[in-house]
Amino acid sequence: MRGLVRSLFSSATRRRPATLLAAALLAAASLPAAARAAATAWVGDRHAAVRLITAEQATGSMSAIDAGLEIRLAPGWHAYWRTPGAAGIPASIAWAGSQNLRSAKLFWPAPHRYVLDGLQTYGYERDVVLPIAIHLMYPGAPLVLHAAVNYSACKTICVPYHATLHLTLPAGLALPGPEAPLITAARRLVPGSLQEFGLSVLATEVAPAANGRSDLILRLAARGSRLAHPDLFVEGLPQGAPGRPRFTRSISGDVATLVVRRVHDAAAKLAGRTLAFTLTDGPGRAAAFPAAPVLVSAASLPGGVALPLAILAVALLGGLILNVMPCVLPVLSLKLFALTELAGAERRKVRIDLLTTAAGVLAGFAALAGGLIGLKAAGAAIGWGIQFQEPWFLAAMTMVMALFAANMWGWLDISLPGGLASRLGTAGAGSRRGTAFLTGLFATLLAASCSAPFVGTAVGFALARGPLQIAGIFLAMGLGLAAPYLLGAAAPRLVSLLPRPGSWMVVLRAVFGFLLLGTAVWLVSILLEVGGALPALLVGVIAVLVLGLLASRSCIRTFLPSVRRFSTGIAVALAVVAVFVPALGREFLAPSPPPTEVLSGPWHPFDRVAIARDVRQGRVVFVDVTAAWCLICKVNALTVLDRDPVAARLGTPGIVAMRADWTRPSPPITAYLQSFGRYGVPLDVVYGPGAPHGIVLPDLLTPGAVMAALAKAAALPPPAILGRIN
Amino acid sequence: MPHGADRTASPNREAPGRRAALAFLGAAFSSVLARRAEAKVLPLLSRRLVRLHPPEAPPALHFKTATGETQTLADFRGKGVVLNVWATWCVPCKAEMPALNHLATIVAPDGIVVLPVSIDTGGLKAVQKFYAANHIAHLPILLDPDGGIARALKAPGVPTTVIVDRKGLIEGRVEGAVQWDAPASIALLRRLVGPAE
Known part of the structure; x- marks a missing residue:
């Protein structure tokens, strides 16, 4: 015709x-x-x-x-x-x-x-x-x-x-x-494969957007080849011809994200549909590949400006709960101890001390928010607790913990955390106040290794949004964590309820000192996983040297003042060196490749692509995203995952247990977390014929919750279960 | 292309400098729009219209309605006619179809009809699907699957549109898409068709 x-x-x-x-x-x-x-x-x-x-x-x-x-x-x-x-x-x-x-x-x-x-x-x-x-x-x-x-x-x-x-x-x-x-x-x-392009797909997602629209999100890992002006053509859509994708890439350039706005298609209509993608980037550079997008919550994309009161309340509550999480307890015990010393003190002094600690907490959250906003603006992958993926941070916190322990044992007058207090510029009104401030600050930085109940929700919501929302939510969390001190400042009489100072305090000091030293050891153990054996060993040895120096200095009273000052100087210098060791380690110390994951028991390495395949074949997939520095993850493993009945159930043939280790930065795992609107660990998800999109488990696992989710996911025919999306 | 054809002057009579500035601003603005929001920015009728001096009698042509009835231009004697030859696979046709749809509702009281004749080989089904997908509710479905109408009008491609006045003469023709529902386009169309009796 x-x-x-x-x-x-x-x-x-x-x-x-x-x-x-x-x-x-x-x-x-x-x-x-x-x-x-x-x-x-x-x-x-x-x-x-x-x-x-x-x-x-x-x-x-x-x-x-x-x-x-x-x-x-x-x-x-x-x-x-x-x-x-x-x-x-x-x-x-x-x-x-x-x-x-x-x-x-x-x-x-x-x-x-x-x-x-x-x-x-x-x-x-x-x-x-x-x-x-x-x-x-x-x-x-x-x-x-x-x-x-x-x-x-x-x-x-x-x-x-x-x-x-x-x-x-x-x-x-x-x-x-x-x-x-x-x-x-x-x-x-003619387009070739992604491999020839030096790219691999981290994730293909579809997220609902306003007015029945949706966003197709393609995250790519670029090894050596950077995308300059990519375009993406999508075939197999029910209708319409999408426009040019929005393109962002991380500062390091190793993760590229392309977002195609779909005006006609609701997200649910595109989820699971196999689409043909053709990626082009200048003449002669093109790759074609099929992918079926996974439905994710809108939270993994920048959304509106509104900041509902509910989420601020959640953040406040999360912050409050952080007070009793194991990651901040050692530092806060320091605070508690300081308070007992204040029990008899005048109200004004108590008030100022408590308000200073609260200010330290808020400053810590401001630093976290500022850092994350900056990283996000630069296009880097961000997350809650990512500072624990940095060796220098671990080294610095190890030294801080060691110095705090020395203080507890009376080897170091923390009225002289010398450089630190003056650097913060708060030293003027007395070193006590400086200590109070630092306690709050460090407690906050350590707190980020925990994803307490409500914290995950608030952080996930915040990090998906703009700078204002991140700042607002982090501030609310800071207020939550600072709430006990603010309460104390409002009613200083509460402090007088604490026991009076006495000889019992000497014993408690020693105990708290060991608690802090324990924290330092824990940090070195993380450094071992993140930075390798040599930096961990060096930082550990330097910490011991510093402690030894401080101990000998305080024991041998006959030292001349100049010798004392000199030894303090050496201790501080050593501590500073320790911070730089891991940073150097990246350059010329053993550039250790990530140790091949040795997973024990029923655990397999995380493979996102395999999940859908296993589910299609009728298997149940349990995904545990964890990190060495995540205490809640350890608690989950010890109390639930490694114990019967869960451990026995995970070992049965119809179940595939996958463990994703986020101890070091890992773009695929970050992408996976974000597909659930999460920016931190732990995350546990159960997939199966009865739950192809996954059931997200609560942060703190219980054997009952895990077993119920496993049973639900295995159920056939599939009931209409949508994964609880955070 | 018919002989004796020339481009109409713009209906506005401003100083050339001002017009150039306006045109420049308009072009800049529309290119920004096209890039930013990829909004549909089609030229006005005056930019694409080729007038016939004098107006010509249309060639013999016919097309079918959705119910299979044969119609010719004679069926619309006394009315102004916008006869648009188009196809569903044609991007510019697709771009101007919503404007034609809107135009039909605006000029119906003036006794002007819009007749889009599809030359799709897919016939009725292809056009019905297109109308449904693009929310075309105010235009009739008219078909000429073997394209005789394009041949008769010596159309170089689609869309080609002819404007027939109330006396049944072709006043002008348009090749390519036009923003038919823009006020300036509507005013020009009314002038071409002539006053209602």
Whole structure:
């Protein structure tokens, strides 16, 4: 029918003079006329024309022949990709009447995006060759190609074209024809695999957006190859032609995120649907791959500006609960101890001391919020507690804990945390206040290793949003953590309820000192996992040296003041060196590759792609995202996951238990956390035939909750369970 | 392309400098719009219209309604007609179809009809699907799957639109998409068609 249509638009067959010239030259070279078979004449008009070309001038002895459909377009005219976008007829070829043709497969060079009259179209300009892989029925015999080509080309108007092309390749020596380079060049423009591109998919997600819209999110890990101006073409969508994706990348450049806004499709409609992605980034750089997006909550994308009161209340509550989490307890015990010393003191003094601690807590949260906002603005992957993935932070906190312990044992007058207090600029009003401030600050920095109930929700909500929301929610959490001190400041009489100072305090001091030393040991053990053996050993040795120096200094009272000052100086210098050791370690100390994960018991390494496959095969998948520095994770492991009945259940054949270790920075695991709107560990998810999208378990696991989720996920037929999305 | 055709002057008569400045601002603004929001920015009728001097009698042409009834321009004698030849696979046609849909509701009281004739080989089904997907509710479905109408009008491609006045003569033709429902386009269309009797 299109042939009829074509006839009404004036489309005269036209030979390009250059083609005639080439033919004449070849003829002049005394080649037999039949050998000039590597190209047909152009068929079309001055706007668009096509011809068939082959790489060889004869069939030779091969069973396969490279050919191509070349489309020539006048300036401003477009022809279409196999998925044309808003509208268009892509080239199609019918081979009826051909002889000795077994099969012909058309390939599509990576498309370009054109916005025509405000509509998205995907296609080509100027000149494009669509490579064709032709297989012969009888190798060595002549090949007769009859190609009936349909396509459309558009500028301000559209014209449907129908061209009939005839090409005969004789038998004989398969010498490359003059068009062979055109086909070779076109083959290079056909998208390859992501691996060739130096990329791999971290996650494909779809998140609901306002007004029934949705966002398709593609996160890619780039190894060595950076994306500059990528474009993404998505095929297999129910309707519509998406526009150019929003592109962001992390500062290190190793994670690229492309977001395609879908106006017509609700997120649930796209989830699980296999889509074909074609990623392009400049000429000759293109990759094609299929992926089925996973439904995620909108929280993993920047949302509106509104900050509901509810989430602030959740943050406040989370902060309050952090007071009793094991990660802050050692430092806060220090505070408690300081308070007992204040029991008899005047109200004003108590008030100021407590308010200073609260200020330290808030300063700690402000520092965390500021750091995370900065990292996010720079495009880095962020998360709650990511400072524990940094060796220098671990080293610094180890030294701080060691010094605090020394103070508890009376080896170091913390009225001289020398440099530290003066550096903070709060030292003026007395070192006591400086200590109070530091206690609050360090308690906060340590608190981030815990994801207490409500904390995960608040942090997940905050980190997905803008700077204002992050600051607001972190401030609320800070107020929560500072609440006991603020309460004390409001009613100083409460402090007087604490026991009076006495000789019992000497014992308590020693106990608290060991508690702090324990924290330091814990930090070194994390450093061992994050930074490797050598930095951990060095930091540990330096901490012991510093403690020894301080101990000997305080024991030997006969030291001259200058010697005492000198030894303090050495201790501080050593502590500073310890902080830099792990940083150096990255450069020239053992650049230890991440130790190959040794997972014991039923645990397999985390593999996000395998989850869907295992679930399809009827298995239940339990995913535990953990980190060495996450105390709640340790508690979960010790009390629930490594104990019966859960441990026994995870060991049964129908269940795959996966453990994702977030101790060090890991883009795939960060992406996985974010797909649940989470920015911290622990995260435990159960998948199964009854819960293909996963059931998210509470932060603090109980055997009952885990067993119930496992049973629910295994249930068949699948009931309508949507994963509890945070 | 018909002989004796020339471009109409812009309906506005401003100083050339001011017009150039306005055009520049307009182009800059629309390119920003096109890039930023990828909003549909189509040219006004005056930019694409080719007037016929004198107006010509239309060639013999016919098309079918959704119910299979054959119609010709004679069926609309006494009315102004915007006869639009289009296809569902054509991007500019798709771009201007909402504007034509809107135009039809605006000019119906003036006795002007909008007749979009699809040359889709897919026929009725293709057009019904297109109308549903693009929320076209105020235009009739008119079909000419073998494209005789395009041949008769010597259209170089789609969309091609002819404007027929109340006397049944072609006043002008348009190749490419137009923002039909812009006030300036509507005013020009009313002038071309002539006053209602």
